[in-house]
Amino acid sequence: MFFDAALIDSVPRLVTPVLLAATGGALCERSGVFNISLEGMMLVGAFAAVAGTYYSGSPWGGLVVAMIAGAAFGLLFAFFSVWRNGDDIIVSIGVNILAVGLTALLLRSLFGVSGQFDDPGIFALPAINLGPVANVPLIGGLLSGQSVLVWLAVLLVFATHHFLHHHNFGLRLRAAGQNAEALRTVGLSPEWIKTGALIACGALCAVGGTQLSISNVTLFAEGMSAGRGWIALVIVMMCQGRLPWILLGALLFGFIDAVGVRLQGLDLPQQVTDALPYLLALLVLALSYRRRMGGAHAA
Amino acid sequence: MTHLLRSQRLKLIGAGLIGLALVLFLVPGAGDISAGFLNGAFGGRNFFNLYATLGRYAILLGMALAVVISFRAGLLNIGGEGQLVLGGLVAALVGAYLPAPPFVVAVAALLAAMVVGAGWAALAGFLERGTGVPLLIGSLLLNYPASFVASYAVSHPFRDVASGATQTFRIMQEAGLPRFNGTILDYGVFLIGAAALAYIVLEDATVFGYRSRLRGYSAGFARASGFPIRRLYYRTLMLSGAAAGMTGFIAVFGSSQRYVDGMLTTPLYAWTGIAAVLLAAVRPRLVPVTAFFFAVLATGSIGMERTAGIPREFGQVIQALIVLTLAGFAGKLTAIAGGRR
Amino acid sequence: MLVPKTDSNQGAVCSLRSVSKSFGSLKALSDVSFDIRRGEFLALIGENGAGKSTAVSVLFGLLEPDTGHVEVEGTPRRFVSARDAIDAGFGMVHQHFKLYPELTVIENVLVGNERGGPLARIPFRAAESRLRDIIDSYDFRLDLNVRVAELSVGEKQRVEILKLLFREASVIFLDEPTSVLTPQECHSLFAMLRRLQKEGASVVLISHKLDEVVSNAERILVMRRGEVVAERAVAETDRSELARLMVGAQIDTPTKVNVATDNIALSVRGLTVAGPSDKPRVNAVSFDVAEGEIFGIAGVSGNGQKALVDALIGLEPSSGGTVLFYGEDITRKRVAERRAAGVGYMSEDRMSVGLAAQGTIAENAVAGREQTAAFSRSGWLRKRAMIQNAQELVEKFDIRTPSAQQLVGKLSGGNQQKVVVAREVSARPRLLLVENPCWGVDVGAMANIHGQLIDLAKTGCAIVLVSSDLEELFALSDRVGVIYDGAIRRIFPRAELDTFAIGAAMAGDGQFSKDYA
Structure with a gap:
């Protein structure tokens, strides 16, 4: 059977990295930063998680190191884009190249390998077994046995949403994205607000990267973010940074990913299935922009 | 504003050079590093490394040309990678399968590569004009299907299985770009240099160049002045894609003689091309210089790895830092796209 | 204390x-x-x-x-x-x-x-x-x-x-x-x-x-x-x-004299521009402008005047109605065709529509005419002619600049607007569409620009002047139409211009002009 439980069960782990990165991207979008370096920030997180696990001996150490590294990249972005008033697109390009170069460089200098690093000393974050729930048909495998990161991701999305709409900083963050100069006239600094959004975004992307490197597998491979950051960006643009929709969008792409994996099992070449999310992304973007264009002629 | 920007840029470069000189004098072993770097970029037996630098320069200049053509007109085509890959793949297939005299094969491969590159760029343009997907995103996302298609082509239907690698068959040997006597350097660098020169003249002295430049300064101005917006848009974009496709042809018909999986994506050629254009502040005349700089940085880093054991990826890190620092000096892309001559 | x-x-x-x-x-x-x-x-x-x-x-x-x-x-x-x-x-x-x-x-x-x-x-x-x-x-x-x-x-x-x-x-x-x-x-x-x-x-x-x-x-x-x-x-x-x-000194303000003829230059009938919702942004607008006449359009900004001008120059497709220019139907013509026919346009958005700020005066001054024989030959620019043209305009329109090769973005607001005026006037238009020509310019430049518009009308050019400044409209216009909610509510001849009557029409309270309702 094509759509069986195993396919459904694989969706959460495929959704998680994209969902986390998209949540981070949404914070940037709402605060008025056009961050297209989600891809690079994820890659950094994936590497830092492996390195952190290796040196601390615990995947939780890996998670913490990843978040710190991601936050540092967010801060780096903020320094050049917000404080030096650089162009978001140029800074993003720089950050993406830096992520590729730095992870490869550290892979060589810390572990003496290139391409890929795995080691028996790297452990995965634990999965959460829900005991009897695992035996419930259909949703048992979906809910039970998922990595702790899957649940953390869901929690973070709702927490971020709540924070944006019910807490002062969230209000200011949304205001910064609407009219940064107006914030200055009430004595608030749009710079610091955007910096905060970028740091949070870096950390969230890095947690997404952690899901890639120390959850279902325990290794780092160069370029292992493999375009998921771009998919996350597409989801952010499609949903205009609105979090409940982002959850939905991420689920859609996770599902397509899962279908792709399944199709590979049916002897379809991997390259064809790998292209699926991108073609879907283009289609979805085309449709959503077409709808938006339909209204505003002069836009 | 512009001369302020320029003087800051000079200060930046000056500070970098002084810093570099200090490091070379003061840090023990730095002499080895710099010797390794210089040797890697310019030296080697019979100047082997210099030719390697020039070979890489041809590709980087081609990609930078593709970027500057579009950026100059305010079109943020960052999908050069897809256009490059498809150009390279198609060139390799024409080179390997077209039964024709060598010269015809070469010309057909070049034209096919340019057409495919232009078409892929036009597709991103169609997505923007037809459905409103921003060119930046559309062109970028199209990179992925392009490289998956190429990867599929060389691992399944067109794979040279006997070679053991994921690559196409060799192109017809006599059709390959001729090389300079006794060196590994082919004429590709001339071809792309001529293309760059042609664009510099075109941009400066023709009505097309004038319109594309002023469109880059302000799209609203171009519309209100009655420029043929649609034609200008597609023409510029396809020219940009064709330059990327041509670069793919040069890579395949030059050194490698076939398309090898990942040969055009792994070294981040397209992104380095963007970096070169940004360093040149989108001024066409400076692009050949900045592209050369990045070619030297890449091959120099390889030399540094050989002599001083510093991983070559260090070069990429430096490149990234240059882009970031530039961002802090250059201001907004919308304001610098089109910068001054 | x-x-x-x-x-x-x-x-x-x-x-x-x-x-x-x-x-x-x-x-x-x-x-x-x-x-x-x-x-x-x-x-x-x-x-x-x-x-x-x-x-x-x-x-x-x-x-x-x-x-x-x-x-x-x-x-x-x-x-x-x-x-x-x-x-x-x-x-x-x-x-x-x-x-x-x-x-x-x-x-x-x-x-x-x-x-x-x-x-x-x-x-x-x-x-x-x-x-x-x-x-x-x-x-x-x-x-x-x-x-x-x-x-x-x-x-x-x-x-x-x-x-x-x-x-x-x-x-x-x-x-x-x-x-x-x-x-x-x-x-x-x-x-x-x-x-x-x-x-x-x-x-x-x-x-x-x-x-x-x-x-x-x-x-x-x-x-x-x-x-x-x-x-x-x-x-x-x-x-x-x-x-x-x-x-700081007395400024001589140019005075408007009526030079309009009976010859109709621009005739707009039922022009409609669709909007984002069902409500059109320009709603069945009709008016005529005679040769040599300055027709002012008053209105609180955002009531459709921008879309109206965009539709007249061809930047915005109209969804209904016709635009006749000396009897020729130009409703579906492109910007370039309208410009070639003698329609000029001065945008209120000087920095990104009226001018390319990063271009030189010479480059800006030929925009729209770059392909004419004066400035290019079979696709190649005649750069010397472009620079000479700019030098003449700098002289004639009193543009304060060190050279004709100066970047337009470095000029003061008033001088930038003079570049726009110079370009449009030197193209010898028969119809000029003008939006808020004096936004952000000093009094001296304002008098200069008003003088140019008045002189241009004397050459027989019809002018449509959109302005949010009633004083400006009163000083220059032969007639003033008031636009509200996408429709021209009333047209006042120069003799009947009155702040409060116009204000009422701007607020939508005016009597609806029955001719075109």
């Missing part, structure tokens, strides 16, 4: 003391001192660039002065951000509203006034009841939970005032508050300001409109070139003296 009070700051809530401020080589303020007294209605007037905004920005903590300082109730203070000014009880309604369109009214009010740290919850409940009281008390008619993007311009301004009342500001600055309002809306705004004043607030009006200054303020400060050049009580001065003080 430790600081001894001098006579000059008797009753002053705040003051500037010897404040100077430069931006590069430009001296924006030199040694400016003045007081704002408790409960007074002060007007700060001056031309664009006279230093009004800079002075207020210093008072408001948005700019730090090079020398001098701000005093609050006689105590020297150093404001490092607007927060300090707000805490001192200052509030400001900016000319360009400081609102967040996608946030609701209550969220807009609360940003920056939330109290509590960044992690605290937004105090919606506490704010809501107070805001409702204020809204009722001042009859603001605002819904707290609607997005600001959906409000009208007048309502947005009330949100700005609501913010100030919410934080109980005692000194209220208003920067050109009436530039987007109808005369009737202005009336109620000033009524409310006088009420605030009666309740003890100080009101500071920053304006260059002498009428509203003379009829509302008690005391007037005139600024010119970064200095306070005069102080007058309203009773002891009049408009013409104030105008002289602002400008």
